[in-house]
Amino acid sequence: MTTRWDPDHYLTFADERGRPFLDLVARVGAEAPATVVDLGCGPGGLTALLAQRWPDATVIGVDASPDMIARASAEVRGVAFTVADLRDWLAEGDAAPADVLVSNATLQWIPGHLDLLPALVAAVAPGGWLAFQVPGNQDEPSHTLRAELAAEPPYAAHTAGVATVHAHDAATYLRALQGLGCEVDAWETTYLHVLHGEDPVFTWISGTGARPTLQALPDDLRARFEAELKTRLRAAYPDRGEGVVLPFRRIFVVAQRR
Secondary structure: OOOOOOHHHHHHHHHHHHHHHHHHHOOOOOOOOOEEEEEOOOOOHHHHHHHHHOOOOEEEEEEOOHHHHHHHHHHOOOOEEEEOOHHHHHHHOOOOOEEEEEEEOOHHHOOOHHHHHHHHHHOEEEEEEEEEEEEOOOOOHHHHHHHHHHOOOOOHHHHOOOOOOOOOOHHHHHHHHHOOOEEEEEEEEEEEEEEOOOOHHHHHHHOOOOHHHHHHOOHHHHHHHHHHHHHHHHHHOOOOOOOEEEEEEEEEEEEEEO
8 A cells, every 4th residue: 555644643753864865965065066965855955955055056855755745745845846756757757867865764764776777876967966764773673573563474464574664884875886986985973872752762653663563554554553552662662761772773874976
């Protein structure tokens, strides 16, 4: 089934989600790009920062979610937004190569996305920049507990085959992009986010990584699944009175096309 993304839910932890984007774009050395593209732009708030940094550029935001693009188009000025799957956008190849191509927390949803790297590089003008970041926390309880519970009956009959995140380590991306003729800067960072509120880790993952699983469940099973997952997450991420600490590892890649 197609996952429907909720802009309001996604933005619950907007500051925490936005920090990796800022760290990523800070390493892009473009001075006066003519065209800047954000693939997987979501609700557009971070794309607006690209327009602020490069005010003379044509900035384009692309996302497969009509709800995200509707929100972005209503709230962000100075950016041209369009609904398109990242793979379709690359395959069409109608637009001129971008001087800066950014993809923030999107590639992890595309199976086999290493195979897309040649097309991503080809979508960048010579001398231009490709920058993306993906999660590196698939082994954290926030992911493993969801997967374990989803594999149990009676949930497994509904959740088998749902979209899950997958990403590689920084070295894998670095070597692949070097092989495509790029100068590459790759690194990883683990943020320690302190989250507050009732079941904050569940709130965090239910807006992103757990959303396809939750949407795959019928209403009656979804309520049971959520209650059990919250219980397991509370045990894994205890609140000792000063908030819940969520380790948030990210993989960053900035490549310049020769």
